[in-house]
Amino acid sequence: MKTTISILIIIFELISFQTATNAEAPFTRGINLTGWLQVDGPRDIRFTKYTRLDLEQIKSLGCDVIRLPINLHFMTSGAPNYTIDPLFYFFLDQIVDWAEELQIHLILDNHTFDPAEDTDPDIGDILIPVWTQMATHYKDRSTYVYYEILNEPHSIDDTVWNAIQQEVIDAIRLVDQKHTIIIGPAGWNSYNNLRYMPEYTDENLIYTFHFYDPFLFTHQGASWTDPSMEPLAGVPFPYNSAQMPVFPSALAGIWIQSSFNNYHNDGTVARVKQLLDIAANFQAERNVPMFCGEFGVYIPNSDNDQRVNWYGIVREYLEEKGLAWTIWDYQGGFGLFEKGSAELFDYDLNIPLVEALGLNPPDQFEFVISPDSTGIDLYRDYVQPGIQDASWANGWMLDYYSETNPEKGTFCIYWTGANQYNSIVFDFNPNRDLSYLVSQGYALDFWVRGDTPGQLFDMRFIDTKTNDPNDHPWRMRVTIDNARAAWDNAWHHLHIPLANFMEHGSWDVDTWYNPQGDFDWSAIDRLEIVAEHGALGNAQFWFDDIRIVDANSTTVARQPMATPAAFALEQNYPNPFNPATTIRFHLVHTDHVDFTIYNLAGQKVRTLISGTVSSGNHSVDWNGVDESGQQVAGGVYVYRMVVGETVDVKKMVLVY
Numbered sequence: 001m002k003t004t005i006s007i008l009i010i011i012f013e014l015i016s017f018q019t020a021t022n023a024e025a026p027f028t029r030g031i032n033l034t035g036w037l038q039v040d041g042p043r044d045i046r047f048t049k050y051t052r053l054d055l056e057q058i059k060s061l062g063c064d065v066i067r068l069p070i071n072l073h074f075m076t077s078g079a080p081n082y083t084i085d086p087l088f089y090f091f092l093d094q095i096v097d098w099a100e101e102l103q104i105h106l107i108l109d110n111h112t113f114d115p116a117e118d119t120d121p122d123i124g125d126i127l128i129p130v131w132t133q134m135a136t137h138y139k140d141r142s143t144y145v146y147y148e149i150l151n152e153p154h155s156i157d158d159t160v161w162n163a164i165q166q167e168v169i170d171a172i173r174l175v176d177q178k179h180t181i182i183i184g185p186a187g188w189n190s191y192n193n194l195r196y197m198p199e200y201t202d203e204n205l206i207y208t209f210h211f212y213d214p215f216l217f218t219h220q221g222a223s224w225t226d227p228s229m230e231p232l233a234g235v236p237f238p239y240n241s242a243q244m245p246v247f248p249s250a251l252a253g254i255w256i257q258s259s260f261n262n263y264h265n266d267g268t269v270a271r272v273k274q275l276l277d278i279a280a281n282f283q284a285e286r287n288v289p290m291f292c293g294e295f296g297v298y299i300p301n302s303d304n305d306q307r308v309n310w311y312g313i314v315r316e317y318l319e320e321k322g323l324a325w326t327i328w329d330y331q332g333g334f335g336l337f338e339k340g341s342a343e344l345f346d347y348d349l350n351i352p353l354v355e356a357l358g359l360n361p362p363d364q365f366e367f368v369i370s371p372d373s374t375g376i377d378l379y380r381d382y383v384q385p386g387i388q389d390a391s392w393a394n395g396w397m398l399d400y401y402s403e404t405n406p407e408k409g410t411f412c413i414y415w416t417g418a419n420q421y422n423s424i425v426f427d428f429n430p431n432r433d434l435s436y437l438v439s440q441g442y443a444l445d446f447w448v449r450g451d452t453p454g455q456l457f458d459m460r461f462i463d464t465k466t467n468d469p470n471d472h473p474w475r476m477r478v479t480i481d482n483a484r485a486a487w488d489n490a491w492h493h494l495h496i497p498l499a500n501f502m503e504h505g506s507w508d509v510d511t512w513y514n515p516q517g518d519f520d521w522s523a524i525d526r527l528e529i530v531a532e533h534g535a536l537g538n539a540q541f542w543f544d545d546i547r548i549v550d551a552n553s554t555t556v557a558r559q560p561m562a563t564p565a566a567f568a569l570e571q572n573y574p575n576p577f578n579p580a581t582t583i584r585f586h587l588v589h590t591d592h593v594d595f596t597i598y599n600l601a602g603q604k605v606r607t608l609i610s611g612t613v614s615s616g617n618h619s620v621d622w623n624g625v626d627e628s629g630q631q632v633a634g635g636v637y638v639y640r641m642v643v644g645e646t647v648d649v650k651k652m653v654l655v656y
Contacts, residue, residue, distance in 0.1 A: 025206055025289045025324040026180075027105040029315075029358070030065030031058060031336070032294060034329040037070040038111055042088040043401050048385045052098045057345045058330070059104055061359040066104055067293060067326040068095065069111035069151065072134075073126055082129045087401060089137060100142050107182060107326070108134065109148040109293075115224055118155035119186075124164040128171045139176035147172060148182035148293075152189045152210065158196035161186040169202050177204075182293075184208040189293065191279040199286065207286075209279050210294040211314065214266040216259045218310070221301030227254060233301035235260075237310050239267035272310075273317050280321035291324035296334035304339070304350070312356035319358070327357065342367070342430045371436035371522070374653070375571050378426050378527065379546040381409040385574070390425035390526065398424060402542065407447040407491045408617075412544040415529070416536065423530035426546075431464050434498065435522040437548060443497040444527075446546040448480065450487035452539035456480060458532040459496070460504065464523040472506035474519040477532075491544070498548070547571075552648075566591065566646040572622075572639070576653035580623040583639060583652075590614045594642040597622060605632060608639075624654050 036049050058066065075088040092108075099106035110130070113119070127149060138145055149168050153161050165183055172181060181204065185193035189210040197207070212218045219225060220232045231248035247260050265271065283290040295314055297307040311327070318325050328334045331343045341348035347367040354361045377384045383400060391398055395417070402414035415424060434442075444459060460477035478501050485492035503515040529543070549571065568586040575581060587593065595609035606627050608620045622639075626632050634656040640649045 023283065023287045023289050024322060025291045027065035027291070028319075028324050030063040030067065030105070030326040032067045032069060032109075032326055032329045033058075034069055034332055037068065037075075037092070039071060039074070041074050042085045042091065043399055045088075045091055046383055046389050046400075047091050047094075048382045049388075051385050052102075053385075054345075055098050055102055055104060057362075059102055060362065061354065063359065064105060065107065065324070065326060066099065067107040067109050067148070069109045071112050072108075072110040072130055073112040076130060082126055082133075084130065084133045084137075096138070096141060096145060100144050103144065105144050105146065107146045107148050107293075108138075109151055109182075111151045113151050113153075115152075115154075116226070119150075119153040119161070121156060121160050123150070123153075123156075124167050127164065127168045131168050132171050132175060135172045135176035135179070139178060141179075143179060146180050146182055146206070148184075148208070150184075151293075153184075153186045154188045156186055158186045158193055162196065162198055166198070166200065169200065169205070173202065180204050180206055182206045182208050184210075184293070191275065191282070194279060194282040205288065207283070207288050207290040208293040209290070211276065211279075211292055212295060213272060213275050214259075214263065216256070216263055217267060217302065217306075218297045220298065222298050227251065227256070229256065230301075232256065234303070235263070235267075235301075236303065237267055237306045238269055239264050269313055272313060276314070276317050276321065276323075280323060283321075283323065291326070292318055293326055294328040295325065296328040298333050299335070299339050300333065304352070308350070308352045308356045311353060315357050344430065367430065369431060369433050369523070371433040373436055374575055374651070375437075375442065375550060376432070376548040377546075377571075377573055378548070379413060379543065380573065381411045383426065386429060388427040388429050390427040391423065393422075395419070396422055404542065406542075407449075407544040409544075412447075412542050413546075414540070414542055416538065416540045418531040418536040420531050420533070420535050422536075423528040424543075425526055425528050427526040428524060432524045433522040434461075434524050434548070437550075438498045438521050441497055441499070441551040442548055443495050443551065444478075444501075444546075445493075445495045445549045447491050447493055447544040448485055448541065449489060449491045450485070450539060450541045451489050452537075453482060453487050455487060455536060455539045455541075456482070456533055457536070457541070458504075458528075458530050460528050460530060460532075461498075461501065461521075462525050462528065463520045464525045465508070466523075471518070472508040472513050473525065474506045474515075475504040476501040476519050476521075477504045478502065479533075487539075491542075495549075497551075566643040567593075567641065567648070569641050569648040569650065571650060572652045576655045578624075578634075578655050580621055581652060581654075582619050582621050584617065584619045585641060586617050587613055587615050587643065591643050594640075595620060596640050596642075598638045598640060599632075600636055600638065605637065 033050060037045060039045055055066065073082065076082040076084050096106060131147065131149065134147065149165055169181055183200065183205055184207065185197050187193035189208060191209045191211065194209060217235050217237045219229055220235045222229045231250045234245035236243040247257060251257060259266065279290065297310055315325065330336055335343065336350055336353060337343040337348045338350050344367060346365055349362065349364060351361045351364060378387055383389050396419065397414065397416045399414040401411045403411060404414065406412035456479055458477045458479050460475045463474050465471055465473045478496055484494060503517065503519050505515045506513040566588055570584045572581045572583040590612065592611065593609050593613040596607045597605040599605055608622060624632055632654065634654050636651055636653055638649055638651055640647065
């Protein structure tokens with residue numbers, strides 16, 4: 001299979017190079033995958049915000065390109081060398097792997113920009129070392145990878161920016177002559193500034209521009225403009241005098257009012273096409289490949305039907321003119337999902353918008369929370385998919401990627417300096433129904449270590465506040481103190497049944513409510529680790545392998561035991577899974593291992609291990625294929641591990 005993929009990549013590289021020289025981008029349509037790597041540093045990346053499955057789903061829509069905005073300068077050590085952090089490469093390399101495996105074009109967009117700050121005329125001092133490192137690191141990867149020098153340079157002279165851009169191109173070409181570089185004009189990558197760009201001599205470039213016209217329509221409600229356009233709502237497209245809203249008095253006398261007064265001219269389909277023609281004519285005159293890197297309409301204050309109409313008009317005209325495109329964005333304020341939804345692919349896509357973009361609308365279903373019937377992983381090297389980090393570390397330290405002696409895997413969580421009520425928050429998205437797990441004896445299972453005897457904190461679940469005025473976000477908690485784990489800098493394994501948590505009450509807005517027996521395990525919003533009892537000061541805590549597991553799925557503690565188990569078998573991840581899953585186990589001594597998968601009828605499906613395995617941590621993968629190499633049907637399967645006289649069996653679910 002790898003040989004086939006390699007051949008396909010080589011063929012693609014030859015085709016893409018030929019296509020680029022024929023003044024067409026080698027991709028056609030796609031999205032900006034925002035909010036993933038647009039953070040203040042590599043330790044702020046929540047890697048599982050998106051997964052390989054998200055890329056698969058994006059491709060299934062009919063997209064062949066993803067523009068990946070990155071706060072690239074923040075992924076470095078800063079001045080003077082701007083050395084890129086290896087942790088950033090650790091994350092980005094995996095994303096590049098996925099894109100290459102799925103044959104999706106991936107634009108590494110240097111999105112280190114602040115709309116409120118002018119582009120520094122000396123920005124080349126950062127761009128050159130940063131892109132030299134990036135090109136050195138990725139020069140041997142496939143041509144599915146692209147380098148975009150800088151997003152939306154603004155308030156910088158065109159001549160100055162164009163010269164800087166040439167210097168960056170030259171720096172990249174010293175180490176990488178293979179990969180396509182994406183360049184754009186100053187003036188926020190405006191089509192109006194394309195004409196000031198020189199005729200760069202490099203033959204492996206793609207030009208880009210952004211399109212948000214009429215701005216009054218696409219950015220109504222935006223808070224980041226100067227001044228804020230939050231008071232403006234209901235501007236129609238196309239212009240219709242009967243539908244025009246009353247102009248907000250708070251915006252009177254500034255440029256927004258001038259745009260409002262001229263909207264009968266700017267808010268027309270003819271005007272939109274006239275402006276897009278500026279970019280199309282540039283492409284034709286220069287005979288260079290080009291794409292529209294951003295276009296979109298902000299959701300909160302715009303009418304959905306009119307928003308969808310605008311996307312359809314812009315998309316169709318871009319394609320008529322032979323211009324590729326990536327919309328801004330996937331999820332978020334300009335995204336593909338219904339307003340106010342959980343933004344779940346199978347449930348919340350804005351189907352009229354998907355259709356207006358000429359994409360493939362997938363079937364949508366009504367989401368209903370059903371009781372969880374298997375364990376849940378919250379943290380295993382990363383905050384897990386389906387869980388959002390809702391922590392706000394202001395003045396205290398929270399690191400999800402500590403490499404200081406993790407109990408499992410590569411990373412653990414490090415926490416220190418917390419003031420009273422500061423918390424680590426695992427927010428379930430969507431909310432979870434844990435009622436069945438409680439009834440079946442499931443437990444919160446995790447490893448913890450600390451260094452300051454006498455300190456304590458709470459682990460607590462918080463349920464979902466309903467519209468009932470008498471309902472509140474109720475808490476169910478357990479206190480972790482020296483009675484549960486000695487804070488001796490050693491790892492301690494805790495296994496706390498959910499039924500052992502005690503109702504605590506609720507803090508709602510600015511009022512405390514005592515427990516009333518109303519906590520609802522069927523509507524859980526989040527799990528928190530909170531400094532409930534006081535500030536933690538300089539006390540340090542580490543957490544690892546946080547899960548909700550059944551009564552039999554406990555991990556092997558490091559403390560000596562009278563009769564140690566032969567092995568510890570973990571729940572597979574992901575579960576349910578498609579197309580593959582991983583099962584981890586720990587073997588105490590080198591021994592013979594039989595590891596077999598069965599269906600529920602007791603028939604053997606496949607033997608994964610039958611032989612001697614050394615002591616230590618191991619993992620085994622299953623891709624849903626039986627002994628004959630045939631894909632099995634979706635359903636519940638059993639995996640059974642036998643070591644000597646010891647046997648352990650667990651269930652897993654394959655879905656299609």
